[in-house]
Amino acid sequence: MTKRKVAAGSRRKRHDNGSAVVKFGPLADWVGFNLRVAQEAAFQAFSKLSREIGEHPGRFAILTLIAENPGISQTTLSNAAGRDKSSMTPVLEDLVRRGLVQRRKTDSDRRTYRLSLAPAGTRTLAKLNVCARTHEDNLDRAVGPRDRARFLRTLRRIAAALN
Amino acid sequence: MTKRKVAAGSRRKRHDNGSAVVKFGPLADWVGFNLRVAQEAAFQAFSKLSREIGEHPGRFAILTLIAENPGISQTTLSNAAGRDKSSMTPVLEDLVRRGLVQRRKTDSDRRTYRLSLAPAGTRTLAKLNVCARTHEDNLDRAVGPRDRARFLRTLRRIAAALN
DNA sequence: AGTGGACCGTTTGACATCAAACTATATGCG
DNA sequence: CGCATATAGTTTGATGTCAAACGGTCCACT
Numbered sequence: 001m002t003k004r005k006v007a008a009g010s011r012r013k014r015h016d017n018g019s020a021v022v023k024f025g026p027l028a029d030w031v032g033f034n035l036r037v038a039q040e041a042a043f044q045a046f047s048k049l050s051r052e053i054g055e056h057p058g059r060f061a062i063l064t065l066i067a068e069n070p071g072i073s074q075t076t077l078s079n080a081a082g083r084d085k086s087s088m089t090p091v092l093e094d095l096v097r098r099g100l101v102q103r104r105k106t107d108s109d110r111r112t113y114r115l116s117l118a119p120a121g122t123r124t125l126a127k128l129n130v131c132a133r134t135h136e137d138n139l140d141r142a143v144g145p146r147d148r149a150r151f152l153r154t155l156r157r158i159a160a161a162l163n
Numbered sequence: 164m165t166k167r168k169v170a171a172g173s174r175r176k177r178h179d180n181g182s183a184v185v186k187f188g189p190l191a192d193w194v195g196f197n198l199r200v201a202q203e204a205a206f207q208a209f210s211k212l213s214r215e216i217g218e219h220p221g222r223f224a225i226l227t228l229i230a231e232n233p234g235i236s237q238t239t240l241s242n243a244a245g246r247d248k249s250s251m252t253p254v255l256e257d258l259v260r261r262g263l264v265q266r267r268k269t270d271s272d273r274r275t276y277r278l279s280l281a282p283a284g285t286r287t288l289a290k291l292n293v294c295a296r297t298h299e300d301n302l303d304r305a306v307g308p309r310d311r312a313r314f315l316r317t318l319r320r321i322a323a324a325l326n
Numbered sequence: 327a328g329t330g331g332a333c334c335g336t337t338t339g340a341c342a343t344c345a346a347a348c349t350a351t352a353t354g355c356g
Numbered sequence: 357c358g359c360a361t362a363t364a365g366t367t368t369g370a371t372g373t374c375a376a377a378c379g380g381t382c383c384a385c386t
Contacts, residue, residue: 032205035205037245039198155201159197250344273351274363
């Protein structure tokens with residue numbers, strides 16, 4: 001029970017280190033909980049990849065959406081990214097300061113900014129796309145090629161149903 | 164183009180309201196992005212349900228884990244919930260103050276707390292379980308009964324592969 | 327032309343979370 | 357025994373997010 005050598009795989013620890021065996025009970029079979037765990041694991045993994053090239057993981061969706069929709073406004077961007085418009089202020093301030101994004105006022109509507117990628121932004125996005133490709137390969141491997149399409153379809157249905 | 168009556172379903176707006184048509188480009192086909200969108204939609208939906216009974220959505224996992232593992236320590240709890248141990252401090256302070264959770268020191272190790280549910284905590288958890296059941300029904304409907312088991316398996320594989 | 331309501335982006339305040347530093351406690355090892 | 361090291365929980369500082377309030381702008385309607 002308290003022998004020096006313990007069962008396979010579990011290295012001897014002086015204390016718990018918080019890694020005791022835990023029962024998850026009904027949580028273990030709920031879609032909501034497993035969805036959260038999977039998403040957080042995926043985000044952590046992408047986070048690590050993007051930090052290796054010195055970029056915040058959240059910048060990827062922002063830069064992609066600007067690249068795909070040149071001239072987009074901050075509010076439209078925030079809606080597409082699923083974030084409040086007020087959280088765009090510091091993010092875009094940073095991206096503009098670093099020369100990745102251009103922010104221009106229009107003549108027609110002086111309230112809105114028109115956002116577009118600067119050349120440096122295109123280059124940064126290209127590097128992030130390499131990270132995303134690697135990340136996606138890891139995810140695909142876990143999902144399996146046979147189930148990928150079905151899995152994507154289910155995710156989209158969940159998003160659509162709960163909005 | 165600018166007629167009074169517009170195409171089906173799209174109510175006439177004076178301005179964009181940030182709901183312009185947006186191209187998602189490659190984002191739309193990435194597992195990582197769709198996973199994020201689905202999870203955030205699901206969380207929002209559960210959040211709304213749990214706020215109706217006056218409880219923070221995040222308390223559900225905490226209370227369930229304490230119920231399933233009486234005597235669990237804060238660090239073990241934080242690991243199981245996928246949160247940093249330091250974020251448990253204010254949460255448990257709140258739960259103890261409201262009489263939902265009991266926190267006792269042990270004789271054997273005076274550093275650790277042993278957490279367990281108080282009767283009020285059991286009652287609150289029962290109410291949260293009703294919310295979770297409703298939420299899960301909505302999710303199941305979106306997933307479809309045929310794909311549910313496969314979907315769960317895929318989510319678990321993603322979580323396992325990226326840790 | 328004037329005006330009221332809607333909209334864009336920012337500011338502010340609240341909150342959850344993390345990471346690192348810190349205090350107190352426990353224990354393996356000499 | 358005594359100390360170096362590991363662990364439990366808290367504190368602190370930074371960050372990202374939201375929601376509400378605000379100033380500036382636009383525009384439909386009178």
